[in-house]
Amino acid sequence: MTGQTSRLRAAVPDDAGDFANRYRDQRLGGAEVINIVVGGCVVSDADDVIITTTLGSCVAACVFDPVARIGGMNHFLLPDSGSDILSGSSRYGSAAMEQLINRMLAITHRRDRLRAKVFGGAKMRALMSDAGQHNVEFVMEYLAAEGIPTMSWDVGGSAARAIRFYPTSGRTQRRLIGDEHVHDIARSEASFMERLRTTAIDGDVELF
Template sequence: MTAILQKQPCDLRTYIAQGEYAIADAEDAVITTVLGSCVATCLWDPVARIGGMNHFLLPEGPPSRSDVSSFGANAMELLINALIRSGALRGRLRAKVFGGAEMYKGLTNVGNQNGRFVLSYLEREGMPCDGQSLGGVQARRVEFFPAQGKARQKLVEDTHIVEKRPVPEISSDLELF
């Protein structure tokens, strides 16, 4: 997972893609991403005034790939550890979560699984979730202001659900002409 740390106000707007995270403490810093079925977790420490956002693709991966950062548990731990190394206290972290849309109707429910995973993870770790926007059928653009702990989203209007088309029935009959 790519880590982006903003400690100085040089580039105050950071975009993260799938499998990435960023943390910042600059007052004007903004971390952004665009989500479909993926989930982004925004964590912040209101006392240290530092926060970060991750963007993960799947709740879990195969056991042989436990190091991959686009899986939920790994993405969460990487973000939490980076925040702690930068002065946040785990017991003060608060969350806001976004994403988990159903982008491919009838094909997969990974968005729903991602949403359930992140809420379960936060509950298990004792981290309060102050806000959430999970599910639905549209992509989201999320902006997080880490020093303030504020987040906003905008639904992306030009996305459409891709319908799974029924597979034509294959016949075992053979016709010769």
């Protein structure tokens, strides 16, 4: 572990707790793979770390600083927003994005160098809702309002996605997931959405 990595992890833990699973994958050259689920957020500057996730109607924002070679990924799902633009939906999305961006800025202090890639937001037949579209619209509008350029995106459609993100380079890989796994993904997202509808959001969140 380098001195820089030790400094990052001491100041901004990349541990997503119950929302992440870590393991070494010899098929990927012994890289440390950190897999996050809904609610997860991981930041790292370690060259041997790969952050992964699986997305249905959820969205993952991959934010990185190509100069400092630091990056992070979150994974969030908005509950139904209704007609209130300051609803819990917007508050939750803002909290998820602020968590990621603030962890990055705590190290780089350079918002102008941040770049983003966005994935997910599929229309899952099992959910029978437009949650995916709402998630995509939210994250794109949020990044634009924060002045963070979105370098690429792979969103929408009807297929779930598996994502790999290499935080120090900003490189990403996307694989579409077959129907045999879609039901499990949709069931997990539906369960998480129900919890969001009934759980208060801690703390105050500044909306744009």
